[in-house]
Amino acid sequence: MARQDTSESTGRLKQIALTYKMTRQVDRLVGLVVAAVGIVVLGAFLALGFWLGHPVYLGILGFVLAFLAAAIVFGRRAERAAFGQMEGQPGAAAAVLDNIGRGWTTTPAVAMNRNQDVIHRAVGRAGIVLVAEGNPNRLRSMLAAEKKRMARIVADVPVHDVIVGTDEGQVSIRKLRVTLLKLPRVLPGAQVTVVNDRLRALGDLLSNMPLPKGPMPKGMRMPKGIQRGR
Structure with a gap:
């Protein structure tokens, strides 16, 4: 158990160090800002402690709160830096959706064209969200077609659409x-499960995967699931 705890602690420290290194590549002031926050909080509690006559007690409390404040500031700046690096990168929205949290089921690339414009889908208590x-010009027609298809499959479920970007009417990756x-x-949990089961049963993802045109190369076989679906 002791070795396991030690290895886990070492792993966390390595992860923090890696996160700091990646963040500093984008945010050169992250170290100074985090240190300044910790020093200011600790200094304020120490000053208050000497003034009240309890420097040890308030010093310990100040140290804990200074560490917490520094961790919060570091986390926010690291998150901002990560989103800044992801902005405009293909698949960034899928990565965000994959970490959206409990209560959501996400399916990447439910629709795609030859220009690599892509639509991902998230299903939760808010209904269906197409991201x-x-x-944007090509995506609008793709979204309209996908919304019609969702309406045929689950007519009683609201379908929202979001275009990821920085222009007016779009949602930035950090706000997604x-x-x-x-x-x-608007949906109870049981209905969310029904919607996911219905989409899964219809082979929704496979139906959107483009097949190559022309004859199939010799020696290549189609996956059994697609053969049955066809």
Whole structure:
């Protein structure tokens, strides 16, 4: 048990060090800002402790709160730096959706065209959310087609659409998770399960995978699941 705890602690420290290194590549002031926050909080509690005559007690409390404040500031700046690096990168929205949290089921790339414009899907108590990445002009027609298809499959479930980007009317990658979580919850948990089961049973993902045109190369076999679906 002791060895396991030690290895876990070492792993966390390595992860923190790696996160700091990646964050500093984007945010050169992260170290100074985090240190300044910790020093200011600790100094304020020490000053208050000497003034009240309890420097040890308030010093210990100040140290704990200074560490907590520094950790919070570091976490936020690291998150901001990570989203900044992801902005505009293909598949960034899928990575955010994959970590959206409990209560959501996400399926990447439910629709895609030859220009690599892609639509991901998230299903939760807010209904179905179609999250699109790529050229907005091309995505609008793709979203309209996907919404019609969702309406045929689950007509009684609200379908929202989001285009990821920085232009007007779009949602930036750093605000994507918050945007989905702010949607009104209109479905009970049991209905969410039914919707997911229905989409899964219809082979929704496979039906959107483009097949190559022309004859199949010799020696290549189609997956059994697609053969049955066809």
